[in-house]
Protein backbone atom coordinates (compact mmCIF):
# COMPACT_ATOMS: atom_id res chain seq x y z
CA UNK A 1 0.00 0.00 0.00
CA UNK A 2 1.29 3.45 -0.85
CA UNK A 3 1.89 5.96 1.91
CA UNK A 4 1.02 9.60 1.38
CA UNK A 5 3.98 11.98 1.24
CA UNK A 6 1.97 15.07 0.37
CA UNK A 7 2.49 18.25 2.43
CA UNK A 8 -1.27 18.30 3.17
CA UNK A 9 -0.53 15.71 5.85
CA UNK A 10 0.54 18.60 8.04
CA UNK A 11 -2.22 21.06 7.12
CA UNK A 12 -3.49 22.60 10.37
CA UNK A 13 -7.17 22.58 9.36
CA UNK A 14 -7.24 18.81 9.51
CA UNK A 15 -6.63 18.81 13.25
CA UNK A 16 -10.35 19.57 13.72
CA UNK A 17 -11.49 16.41 11.96
CA UNK A 18 -13.00 13.72 14.15
CA UNK A 19 -10.80 10.74 14.90
CA UNK A 20 -11.54 7.48 13.19
CA UNK A 21 -11.62 5.12 16.16
CA UNK A 22 -10.49 1.87 14.64
CA UNK A 23 -12.76 2.12 11.62
CA UNK A 24 -11.86 1.06 8.12
CA UNK A 25 -10.54 4.52 7.27
CA UNK A 26 -8.28 4.87 10.28
CA UNK A 27 -5.03 4.51 8.38
CA UNK A 28 -6.11 6.30 5.22
CA UNK A 29 -4.92 9.80 4.42
CA UNK A 30 -7.71 12.25 5.28
CA UNK A 31 -5.90 14.91 3.24
CA UNK A 32 -6.20 12.81 0.10
CA UNK A 33 -9.84 12.08 0.96
CA UNK A 34 -10.47 15.82 1.24
CA UNK A 35 -8.89 16.51 -2.15
CA UNK A 36 -10.86 13.70 -3.79
CA UNK A 37 -14.06 15.11 -2.30
CA UNK A 38 -13.13 18.59 -3.41
CA UNK A 39 -12.60 17.50 -7.01
CA UNK A 40 -15.87 15.55 -7.02
CA UNK A 41 -17.71 18.59 -5.60
CA UNK A 42 -16.15 20.97 -8.10
CA UNK A 43 -17.43 18.72 -10.88
CA UNK A 44 -20.86 18.47 -9.20
CA UNK A 45 -20.62 14.72 -9.38
CA UNK A 46 -23.96 13.12 -8.60
CA UNK A 47 -22.65 9.64 -8.09
CA UNK A 48 -20.00 9.96 -5.43
CA UNK A 49 -17.74 7.22 -4.25
CA UNK A 50 -15.17 7.64 -1.52
CA UNK A 51 -13.56 4.31 -2.40
CA UNK A 52 -11.25 4.05 0.61
CA UNK A 53 -9.16 1.35 -1.02
CA UNK A 54 -7.79 3.81 -3.59
CA UNK A 55 -6.56 6.28 -0.97
CA UNK A 56 -2.96 6.18 0.22
CA UNK A 57 -2.19 5.40 3.84
CA UNK A 58 -1.01 8.06 6.22
CA UNK A 59 1.40 7.51 9.07
CA UNK A 60 2.13 11.05 10.16
CA UNK A 61 1.00 14.60 10.51
CA UNK A 62 -2.35 16.13 11.32
CA UNK A 63 -4.31 13.68 9.16
CA UNK A 64 -3.17 10.63 11.11
CA UNK A 65 -6.15 8.62 12.34
CA UNK A 66 -8.62 11.26 11.15
CA UNK A 67 -11.90 10.28 9.53
CA UNK A 68 -11.52 10.16 5.73
CA UNK A 69 -15.32 10.09 5.44
CA UNK A 70 -15.60 13.41 7.23
CA UNK A 71 -12.70 14.83 5.23
CA UNK A 72 -14.27 13.73 1.94
CA UNK A 73 -17.60 15.33 2.87
CA UNK A 74 -15.88 18.60 3.83
CA UNK A 75 -13.97 18.60 0.57
CA UNK A 76 -17.11 17.89 -1.44
CA UNK A 77 -18.93 20.76 0.20
CA UNK A 78 -16.05 23.15 -0.46
CA UNK A 79 -15.81 21.99 -4.06
CA UNK A 80 -19.51 22.68 -4.65
CA UNK A 81 -19.17 26.07 -2.92
CA UNK A 82 -16.23 26.97 -5.18
CA UNK A 83 -18.17 25.86 -8.25
CA UNK A 84 -20.81 28.49 -7.48
CA UNK A 85 -18.34 31.11 -6.30
Ligand SMILES: [Zn+2]
Nearest residue numbers: 004029031032
Ligand atom coordinates in the same frame (compact mmCIF):
# COMPACT_ATOMS: atom_id res chain seq x y z
ZN1 LIG B 1 -2.59 12.47 1.45
